[in-house]
Amino acid sequence: MTDPVPSPVPRPPAATYRLQLTPAFGFADAAALTGYLTELGVSHLYLSPILQAVPSSLHGYDVTDHSRVREEFGGARGLRELAAAGLPMITDIVPNHMTVPVPESDNRRLWELLRDGPGTAAARWFDVDWDAGPVAMPVLGDGADTGTEVVADGDALRYHDHRFPLRPGTTDLADQHYRLVPWRQGPGYRRFFDVSSLIGLRVEDPEIFDATHEVILTLIAEGVLTGLRVDHPDGLADPRGYLARLRERAQVWTVAEKILIDGERLPSDWACDGTTGYDALNMITRLFVDPAGQQSLVDTFVKHTGVTQDYDVIVYESKKQVLAQFFGVELDRLSRGEPGLREAMAELLAAMPVYRAYIVPGEEPPPESVQVIRSAAELAALRADPNAVRLAADLVLHGPPETVVRFQQACGPVMAKGVEDTALYRWYPLACLNEVGGEPDRFSVTAEEFHAFCAEMPPYGMTTLSTHDTKRSEDVRARLAVLSELPGEWAEAVAEWSARVSFDPRLDYLAWQNLMAAWPIDVERFGDYLFKAAREAKTSISWIAPDPAYEAGVRDFATRAIDECGPSVAAFTERIDRFARVNSLGQKAVQIMMPGVPDVYQGTETTDFSLVDPDNRRPVDYAYRRSLLAGPGADSWDAAKLLVTRTALALRSRLAPAASYVPLTVTGEAGDHVIAFCRGEHAVTVATRHPAGLSRRGGFTGEILALPPGRWRCLLTGEQHTGRIPLAHLLARYPVALLERE
Structure with missing residues (x-):
């Protein structure tokens, strides 16, 4: 991909760590982690949205007031105290929309719009279709007589918990600048995707841009914030113009949540430093998937689902x-x-x-x-x-x-x-490929294809393996990738489980993949995941078409699957985990060391077997991770992943931000089981691929890696190497190697 506008900052982050702030985990809690995160090796703290949102919000994308730092997190004072704790900070901003809260009076600008209509200053804030008449507000429940439940209350109208302003001098619903319509009906404003509770903003208007960014820009000017992640720029009227205006006002490292489909390039005239990394995530996942298993997995999927x-x-x-x-x-x-x-x-x-x-x-x-x-x-x-x-x-x-x-x-x-x-x-022969921006019918990439991708990456864009929006975490995907190497064993296991417990063929096969890959998982988490998956698939139920009987069936299936098949699922997971661990460590080393700025999503410095949100926003056990960081050895998967993460971050911090990327040659019959590259002249990364197939071959035997000239030390083992080195020796203890020139 072509490089975006070069970064104006002398040195962008070496690595970021994403924290999901919630009312139960605010700025003070984040400040308590800065010592641990510094020791882990990240250079910047990357925060979820910090402006005032719905008080109970667990994500912060439902902004109600751009003029305030969120009170539930500790407000502006708490944010400044967090900044004083030592780690530079980046934050996620939401320029595309605000929330339509309940009650609606919690959004002052929206309230003014509904009260005063198209002639008011607030009308410029929102993308409303006034040509269609009074703005449609989809809040009415099912039933023909729901309108009778709208009652006058002083200068407002109430409908259950909703509250709408009365136009001055009126008392009747028919005289308002808005009309209440059934909740399934589309609104009279641009919304975020299909979410009617999020109303589109007109940040292409300079005055609206200034008003919605004043606090953020002030915090940047004060040095409290040093970078930005821009949410959903594709929803804006003019993404290029927006990013240009933002860069003019904020000379900081900026990445855009731009989803690139395979082969698509970020527009070269966008004034940002790259994407938030879904393109890298999908390439890394494919790197660890064996193409040999594709047809068998598709056949198994079709057999079980009829799709x-x-x-x-x-x-x-x-x-x-x-x-x-x-x-x-x-x-x-x-x-x-x-x-x-x-x-x-x-x-x-x-x-x-x-x-x-x-x-x-x-x-x-x-x-x-x-x-x-x-x-x-x-x-x-x-x-x-x-x-x-x-x-x-x-x-x-x-x-x-x-x-x-x-x-x-x-x-x-x-x-x-x-x-x-x-x-x-609906289509998931191998669910690790079903990610944002992913194409699940493209099963894998060769090492050469991955090298070519890295050679074209912008040097300052973000890379990631897990985010708050991923369908499943990196270690869930690491387990699923092993199925591409064991398609026959997987087919037998699924046949056994399906014979014992079944519900909906279009859901069951997805359920078995995720039950195995997220194991151990309790019935509540698993049931919640399936409930969301069924609603998203929209084949039997959806968010707008519930079915209590079907939903009860989903919960019953989740319970029976774990109760009746749990021991067998656990045994299968244990069988693949020795290979999944290889994938887990390999993809982590590759992600941190490839071009771009690596992000570590909260908790993923050790294993994390989370599913789609809100499962991936659960509290993280940092006491456990602190103890591992302080402890000796790396025998467990958790400890090994933390070691690789910490070591790679430290090595990465010693590289120039735009260090060159050079593929390294591996000779021998099992050479396709390795990915190896050099960054700059000082760092080499080696990772094992397709470990189950490698095991069937008897492991590495005569394969040789040709190191660049000089003496190299493996930072994971302390061993020294020069010249041509047998992979059987280099990867004897860990399936990855991180080498630094001495």
Whole structure:
């Protein structure tokens, strides 16, 4: 990928550590960890959103007030005390949306908008479709008589816990700047994906940018914050313009949560230092998956689920379903009531292979963007009126600014909801590949492909293995990757478990993968995961279409699976863990030492077997990790992973930020079981791949790694090496090696 705008900071972070702040874990708790994190080897603390959100929020993306640091965390004073604890800080910011809280009066700007209408200053804050009349607020419950439950209360209207302002001088619901509609109906404003409780902001307006960023920019000017992670830039009207304005005002290291589909490049004119690392995560995962197991795993998946082996079919069906269920308002705004154009726009969105095509109104579309739109139009024309599709494509490329921007803003939500939150829960022959930005039908990459990817990486972008948004943690994926090497044994195990406990074929196979890979896991956590997975898949239930009987069946399945198959699942997990440990240590060493700024998600310096949120935001046992850091030896998986993490972070801190990346040659019949590279002239990383297959071959025998000239010391074992070294010797104690030139 082409380098983004070079970093203006003399030296970006060497490594970051992401903390998920909650009302129970605030700034003071984070400050108590700075000594441990410094000893671990990170250079910067990376915080989840810090501005005032819904008081009970466990994630912070539901901002209610940009003028305050979140009180539940300790407020501005607590944040400054955390900064004084010694670690420079980066924070996650949310420019795309605010929350529609309950009661709605908790968002002052939203309250003003609803009370005073389109003529008020607050109306400039939010992306509202006033052309459609009073803004639709989807809050009414099921039932024909729900409107009768709306009651006047002083200068407001109440509906259960909701509270809405009365327009001055009125008393009737019909006279307001808003209208209450059923909760399943689309709102009269741009929202975040399909979440009606998050309302889109218009940060393209300089005054709104200033108001929503004042606190953050002040904290940067004071040196309290030294870097930014920008959430969901694809949702903005003008991501390029937003990032340029942000960089002009904040000369700090900045990464964007931009999801790149395989082969896609970050726009070179975006004023940021790279992405938040999902592209790196997916490449690393594929590196440890054996392509030989692909067809067997697909066959097993199809046998148990009855789902087609054609992933593209599932993606298309999923996109069309979410377009029909969730994005009617967006399609209406794009087509303005023309049925033929509406269908064409829907098919064009369903055919889009990426989250955004980067077309700016008034500018000639880049050739890459034109190619994306035209290719999508060719596919869409097979499913809708070709003339209407041609018109839709022309409007998207050269039409009115409103259409160009709206289409760009719709692409991301359709990809996210159609693929991330639907298709990936329907098509999962090997679930470790089902990650944000991942393509689960692309099973693996060769060492050469990985080297080529690293050679093009921007030097200051973030890399990661686990985040608050990953579908499963890195060690869950490390276990699942082993299945690609043992597809026959896996098929036998699943057949045995399925014969004993079954529920829904479209869910069961996903359940067995995650039960094994997250083992040990209690019934509540496992049941919660399956409940979310079933709702995301939308094949039997969904978030908007519950079914109490089915949901009870999910809980019953979770209980029976653990009670009746738990011992067998545990035995299978123990069988693969000697190989999963190799993957776990290997991917950690590779991630920290490859180009980019490595991030360690909270707790993943040791093993972490978490599933999708909120499971991956559970409290971390730092007392245990402190004891491991202080203790001798590395016999357990936890201790070994902590050793590799700490050692790699220390080595990385001694490298230049943009140190060169040079692949190293491994000779011998088992050479494809290794990934090896040199950073700069001082650091070599070696990691074992496909360990089960290597074990069947009898391990390394005559394979040789040619080290660069000089004397090298393995930081994990203390041994010294020069020249050509047998891998059987280099990797005798650990499946990875971290070497530094003496």
